[in-house]
Amino acid sequence: MQNIQLYVQKHKDRFISELIELLKLPSISADSAYEKDVIKTADKIKESLERAGCDLVEICETPGYPIVFGEKIINPDLPTVLVYGHYDVQPPDPIDLWDSPPFEPIIKKTETHPEGAIFARGACDDKGQMFMHVKALEFMIETGQLPCNVKFMIEGEEEVGSKSLSWFVERNQEKLANDVILISDTGMIANDVPSITTGLRGLSYVEVEITGPNRDLHSGLYGGAVANPINILTKMIASLHDENNYITIPGFYDRVENLSKEERAEMAKAPFSIDAYKKSLDINDVYGEEGYTTNERNSIRPTLDVNGIWGGYTGEGAKTVITSKAYAKISMRLVPNQDWEDITQLFKNHFESIAPKAVAVKVTPHHGGQGYVTPIDNIGYQAASKAYEDSFGKKPIPQRSGGSIPIVSLFEKELKSKTILMGFGLDSDAIHSPNEHFGIWNFLKGIETIPLFYKYYTELK
Numbered sequence: 462m463q464n465i466q467l468y469v470q471k472h473k474d475r476f477i478s479e480l481i482e483l484l485k486l487p488s489i490s491a492d493s494a495y496e497k498d499v500i501k502t503a504d505k506i507k508e509s510l511e512r513a514g515c516d517l518v519e520i521c522e523t524p525g526y527p528i529v530f531g532e533k534i535i536n537p538d539l540p541t542v543l544v545y546g547h548y549d550v551q552p553p554d555p556i557d558l559w560d561s562p563p564f565e566p567i568i569k570k571t572e573t574h575p576e577g578a579i580f581a582r583g584a585c586d587d588k589g590q591m592f593m594h595v596k597a598l599e600f601m602i603e604t605g606q607l608p609c610n611v612k613f614m615i616e617g618e619e620e621v622g623s624k625s626l627s628w629f630v631e632r633n634q635e636k637l638a639n640d641v642i643l644i645s646d647t648g649m650i651a652n653d654v655p656s657i658t659t660g661l662r663g664l665s666y667v668e669v670e671i672t673g674p675n676r677d678l679h680s681g682l683y684g685g686a687v688a689n690p691i692n693i694l695t696k697m698i699a700s701l702h703d704e705n706n707y708i709t710i711p712g713f714y715d716r717v718e719n720l721s722k723e724e725r726a727e728m729a730k731a732p733f734s735i736d737a738y739k740k741s742l743d744i745n746d747v748y749g750e751e752g753y754t755t756n757e758r759n760s761i762r763p764t765l766d767v768n769g770i771w772g773g774y775t776g777e778g779a780k781t782v783i784t785s786k787a788y789a790k791i792s793m794r795l796v797p798n799q800d801w802e803d804i805t806q807l808f809k810n811h812f813e814s815i816a817p818k819a820v821a822v823k824v825t826p827h828h829g830g831q832g833y834v835t836p837i838d839n840i841g842y843q844a845a846s847k848a849y850e851d852s853f854g855k856k857p858i859p860q861r862s863g864g865s866i867p868i869v870s871l872f873e874k875e876l877k878s879k880t881i882l883m884g885f886g887l888d889s890d891a892i893h894s895p896n897e898h899f900g901i902w903n904f905l906k907g908i909e910t911i912p913l914f915y916k917y918y919t920e921l922k
């Protein structure tokens with residue numbers, strides 16, 4: 462496949478401008494005000510798959526947002542790669558912290574991206590990364606080098622829990638039949654340190670509500686005599702970690718898989734600078750579970766974090782009040798073997814048990830999913846590794862990520878295939894944050910690497 466680099470050089474301006482058009486659509490799945498834009502984005506992806514040369518492209522309706530399905534079957538006896546990605550994006554807030562509007566993509570140079578990066582919500586997560594697969598397919602079809610069959614399944618609800626995709630996968634096993642699933646929705650260590658993601662954490666996301674008195678009260682007349690739901694909530698939350706930052710929920714660690722000394726030593730070989738890490742976040746020190754390194758804390762260990770907390774008066778000035786209710790959104794990142802539904806139940810039982818009688822507590826589960834591990838002796842991993850070796854000139858490092866793509870474990874259960882996570886983003890690309898961006902170099906490198914995966918996978922299979 463020598464002409465892939467030439468093809469990318471020749472067409473890169475068009476690839477970039479097509480991606481920019483896609484990034485202009487605010488496909489925010491969490492906010493129903495953007496419903497029309499989410500649907501428009503699905504239509505645009507359908508068109509791009511048709512233009513890339515798929516034989517069949519469909520907008521598949523679901524109880525929620527549609528799933529774009531496309532395929533190019535060249536010979537049923539050859540293997541089939543199923544590409545998954547998502548066209549929905551996170552809400553852009555806090556919008557004031559963006560240096561340029563989130564849905565008006567612009568290209569700017571950064572320290573890590575001297576060739577320039579596209580700044581827009583969804584640039585890296587996941588429109589830019591998903592679009593690399595569309596362009597890689599275009600190249601393979603256009604130049605007669607597609608070595609096997611391909612299916613695409615691009616959803617619009619990843620950022621809100623992939624409910625409709627679960628529904629779709631359970632009903633379409635045959636349509637989605639494949640030998641391997643390929644996803645670019647993760648990251649790599651650095652542009653000169655290629656890595657392949659071999660693990661994802663699971664997730665349990667809950668909302669809690671603490672109710673005290675039946676109305677907001679004067680904090681002078683009642684303060685000290687009735688439970689203040691905010692005081693109680695913060696105390697309860699604080700008790701969820703002990704002095705060594707272990708999670709105190711009984712049974713929480715029961716099924717956590719402990720890595721061997723050798724596996725931990727292997728992990729520690731990945732290049733990492735704690736000083737650069739601290740500097741990039743403007744923090745004086747790191748913080749976390751005693752006995753583990755930063756890279757272990759953010760990948761192979763489970764966590765519990767408050768994502769939002771509210772209640773009472775937060776407007777201008779002061780108001781003396783004891784609020785009737787206080788709330789928090791809490792997520793737990795889980796490691797393989799921990800079952801998200803069990804953990805959700807453990808959290809609920811524990812949180813209810815630690816509430817004083819003076820308040821009522823309600824725990825509402827949101828969504829969740831299991832963790833995932835890709836074995837490196839799998840031929841999909843090996844094909845990916847060879848592909849990176851060719852295009853980066855270096856063997857990639859296997860690396861477990863702290864993020865979650867809960868649907869991946871469902872793919873394994875329903876479609877019986879392994880997922881290969883070929884992510885080209887960097888941690889500094891600010892996914893979910895203001896000023897999200899994706900390096901042009903990374904975008905083009907992804908387009909160059911993907912066809913090599915198809916080639917090696919078909920050869921090894």
Ligand code: BES
Nearest residue numbers: 586619620621622646647648862864865
């Ligand atoms: N693409 C991310 C997940 C990710 C990013 C994994 C980087 C590894 C490295 C995905 O879109 C995402 O944001 N997932 C959510 C979970 C989902 C249920 C909302 C997450 O990890 O918070």
Ligand code: MN
Nearest residue numbers: 586587619646
């Ligand atoms: Mn994503």
Ligand code: MN
Nearest residue numbers: 551586620893
């Ligand atoms: Mn995301």
